[in-house]
Amino acid sequence: GQQVMQIPQYQHVQEGEDFTTYCNSSTTLSNIQWYKQRPGGHPVFLIQLVKSGEVKKQKRLTFQFGEAKKNSSLHITATQTTDVGTYFCAGEGDSNYQLIWGAGTKLIIKP
Amino acid sequence: NAGVTQTPKFQVLKTGQSMTLQCAQDMNHEYMSWYRQDPGMGLRLIHYSVGAGITDQGEVPNGYNVSRSTTEDFPLRLLSAAPSQTSVYFCASSYPWGPQHFGDGTRLSIL
Numbered sequence: 538g539q540q541v542m543q544i545p546q547y548q549h550v551q552e553g554e555d556f557t558t559y560c561n562s563s564t565t566l567s568n569i570q571w572y573k574q575r576p577g578g579h580p581v582f583l584i585q586l587v588k589s590g591e592v593k594k595q596k597r598l599t600f601q602f603g604e605a606k607k608n609s610s611l612h613i614t615a616t617q618t619t620d621v622g623t624y625f626c627a628g629e630g631d632s633n634y635q636l637i638w639g640a641g642t643k644l645i646i647k648p
Numbered sequence: 649n650a651g652v653t654q655t656p657k658f659q660v661l662k663t664g665q666s667m668t669l670q671c672a673q674d675m676n677h678e679y680m681s682w683y684r685q686d687p688g689m690g691l692r693l694i695h696y697s698v699g700a701g702i703t704d705q706g707e708v709p710n711g712y713n714v715s716r717s718t719t720e721d722f723p724l725r726l727l728s729a730a731p732s733q734t735s736v737y738f739c740a741s742s743y744p745w746g747p748q749h750f751g752d753g754t755r756l757s758i759l
Contacts, residue, residue, distance in 0.1 A: 579751065579753055580738070580750050582747035585746075585747055635693060636693070638692075640689065
């Protein structure tokens with residue numbers, strides 16, 4: 538079945554360093570969504586990418602959707618303590634309504 | 649605006665007991681889903697619904713039942729609780745192909 542692989546599982550950074558997480562799908566996606574989950578909280582929607590090669594920015598966050606619509610990335614510039622949490626990608630296929638979730642990348646800020 | 653409301657927030661059950669997790673949304677969303685999230689893991693889809701009267705199985709449906717008699721409500725029933733069902737359960741709703749809005753979750757422990 539359709540799978541979305543997300544790497545890395547964890548990333549430790551010093552505050553002020555950059556952070557990137559990557560998602561790869563086994564099949565072409567109609568769109569990909571990104572969510573953030575704070576410890577003890579629920580996933581919160583960040584952004585949705587629909588077009589091939591699309592790049593969107595939200596302040597220090599940059600989201601990309603690959604040309605083949607099978608991969609995506611989230612890059613955070615100059616991390617802050619408020620960025621701590623787990624970032625999930627979730628891909629939607631063409632055939633039915635089922636979001637397939639990556640396992641998440643946990644961002645840990647080193648003191 | 650309440651969004652997605654899940655009850656209860658916490659529950660402890662004994663093996664073999666049954667219970668219903670409640671989920672209600674006030675955004676008139678057609679799509680609703682139930683996920684489980686195990687420690688350090690991503691979200692796994694249990695059941696979903698694309699409208700009142702329509703439900704379908706997700707990735708891990710065994711041991712769970714759902715019904716969707718109204719647009720607003722989407723209860724999840726555990727038929728005979730097992731320790732393997734200890735998890736955090738999230739309900740989500742959305743418009744077709746749109747971002748998902750999550751409830752705060754139900755933390756369920758099965759002894």
